[in-house]
Amino acid sequence: MSEATPIYYLIFAAAALMIGMGKGGLGVAFAALATPLMALVLPVGKALAVVLVIQMTADVFAVGAHWRRWDTKLAALLIPGALAGVVVGTFFITAVSPQALRTTLAVVILLFTAYKLFERSFLRGVVYRPRPWHSPLAGGISGFTSAVANNGGPPVTIYLLMHNLQPRTFIATTAIFFLILNYIKLPFYLYAGLFDWTLLRSALPLLVLAPIGVWIGKAFVLRVNKEVYERVILLFLVISALLVLLT
Numbered sequence: 001m002s003e004a005t006p007i008y009y010l011i012f013a014a015a016a017l018m019i020g021m022g023k024g025g026l027g028v029a030f031a032a033l034a035t036p037l038m039a040l041v042l043p044v045g046k047a048l049a050v051v052l053v054i055q056m057t058a059d060v061f062a063v064g065a066h067w068r069r070w071d072t073k074l075a076a077l078l079i080p081g082a083l084a085g086v087v088v089g090t091f092f093i094t095a096v097s098p099q100a101l102r103t104t105l106a107v108v109i110l111l112f113t114a115y116k117l118f119e120r121s122f123l124r125g126v127v128y129r130p131r132p133w134h135s136p137l138a139g140g141i142s143g144f145t146s147a148v149a150n151n152g153g154p155p156v157t158i159y160l161l162m163h164n165l166q167p168r169t170f171i172a173t174t175a176i177f178f179l180i181l182n183y184i185k186l187p188f189y190l191y192a193g194l195f196d197w198t199l200l201r202s203a204l205p206l207l208v209l210a211p212i213g214v215w216i217g218k219a220f221v222l223r224v225n226k227e228v229y230e231r232v233i234l235l236f237l238v239i240s241a242l243l244v245l246l247t
Helices: 006-026 029-034 032-039 044-065 072-095 096-121 134-149 153-161 168-190 198-220 226-246
Strands: none
Touching: 006 029, 006 032, 006 044, 006 168, 006 198, 029 032, 029 096, 029 153, 029 168, 032 044, 032 096, 032 226, 044 096, 044 168, 044 198, 072 134, 072 153, 072 168, 096 134, 096 153, 096 226, 134 153, 134 168, 153 168
């Protein structure tokens, strides 16, 4: 289905809120739902492009909410690898079949879910010793998975957590990195011909839900039981990934 139907507008609105709330502070698991949900009503390539536009909108407000609280050096070290990852990811998107792309999206989402489930166990007791290749590796994996699934959070999250940043600095550095990364992806997605301008134009008014979501996420981040809500979101992620894989 590639025409603008009521279900498309409903999922677009939900995706805008989810992405905004995730970037506002409720976490990447919330925002990760957007792409597989959109892929249920659009071809994966078009779904990636639609979600990118929402992310780019939310990124501006997320960065504004945490203005100049980021670690500039750490963010900058990630960018070269992220650019290389986006290049490889774009080549992958244009080279594989639509079904292979759907499978890749589902696999990335399931791997992300597994990571979130075992994140604490994975990082517990790790003594981090920085190496020059860590930042390009984290940036590269993030750039690739972001290009093929709009989900580049885990490698960057691990990389930044290892540096023991203050919570506000961590959130702000993540926000500025993904703003830069998503704007890097724009010309590559244009080159790959992923945008359906008719679909996008028809839903542009709904983009206002992205900054509203940022505000909601920032307001409620300290008021929700994050562990409970994240488990619920991970369940929905698994369901959505399986639906993408089987439809």
